[in-house]
Amino acid sequence: MIRRSLNFVIRGLILQNRIVKLLKKDFYIEFRSRASINISLAFAGITTLSVSLTSATMNLPFRVHSILIWVIIFFSAMNSLSHIFIREEEEGTSIFLSIHSEAEEIYIAKLLFNFILFIVITVVVTPLYLFFMQIWPENFIFFASSVFCGSTALSSITTTLGAIVAKTSMRSSLFTVISFPLTIPVLWISINLTASSLEGGSVDLLNLLFLLAFSGVIVSFSYLLFKFIWMEQ
């Protein structure tokens, strides 16, 4: 029993070290090439500014603000998130990656990278939008929670779909098509939650939990199936 527990702890520590190594590698590459993050931030900045300039004189309802926030976050993030696996395939580094890492380590590291990137994009987009549109959520904690839970669900979906489409030809179009049924419920609930928080509604714990549970289900299934997706030739 003790030996088993010890083995479990040791395996956990090794896994953690390898994940940190993989994450460091992805961050080095991302910040040296700055390909994805620059495009995403440029998209976020340009669309937020355009929306604020064109609707400056209009008094938009909170629901429309919520839709705009999520459309900007979604498309800014989509520019970069699917690339995390596709880049490994396109640059021919997937063999080097596979030969030195366990499939599970690759999945967890890519998921964490996508999650951090999504949060960075959200942290840039949301205050920028609130500032330019001169609005402030009535219930800030609810607003932040809805944006956080929605981002978590979207990053878990895009990581999994990125892994699936990386192994196919026609990657970009396939990504858009297969992401549709999974992203729709998440976006729909996130938009409703954000609108409610902007209007000062009470915290909708059930829907917040749904977004987290949805992420949990996607991550669990992906973790179990990732090995078969990644090793498919």
Added chain:
Amino acid sequence: MHERYLIEASNLSRRFGKSRIFRGISFSVESGECFFITGPNGSGKSTLVQIIAGLQKPSEGKLAIKLNGKEILESLWSHIGFASPAMNLYERLTVYENASFAFRGKDKSLINHYISLFGLGKHKDKEARILSSGLRQRLRLITAMINSPGIVLLDEPGSNLDVEGKDVLFREIEKIKKESLVIIASNDPEELKLCHKGIDLAKQNS
């Protein structure tokens, strides 16, 4: 107990769609042996090496990789060193960072040791994208050997290497083949001479 590896392939075949790459490949190699795979271009040398590395699955047949008589069913990668022209390195990482990515040990001085051994000492901090193809090949070989793995799979190991690079490569293969299981896929007679036995895929496929 000393680690003894054994690779047993029986009746392996590989198809991509309707086109068959090879069929009926059977062999057995163990630690302390060097095994060559040769054959003309397109005969499936690289594919066979990738199947052994666990990067591809055979269409038919069975491949068993055993350690001290027990089949390795998980974490195969931790027993294998692999270098192939099909394996691109991370262009935006430096020589040291690429080697460090592949390194699984604790003694980090070994990274510098292997970088110097393969003559990349003065290129250590350069990103892989600015290296020549010969220097990249040296870096691939470093990543294959840096963990002193029990199984070393080398696909065209001498490609793009100059005389000095080949000298180091041959010296290292002579050294590691005493204890490790080495498989070399190549058409270069000099590289094939390093091995005790092997297969010619041209004859197998005929």
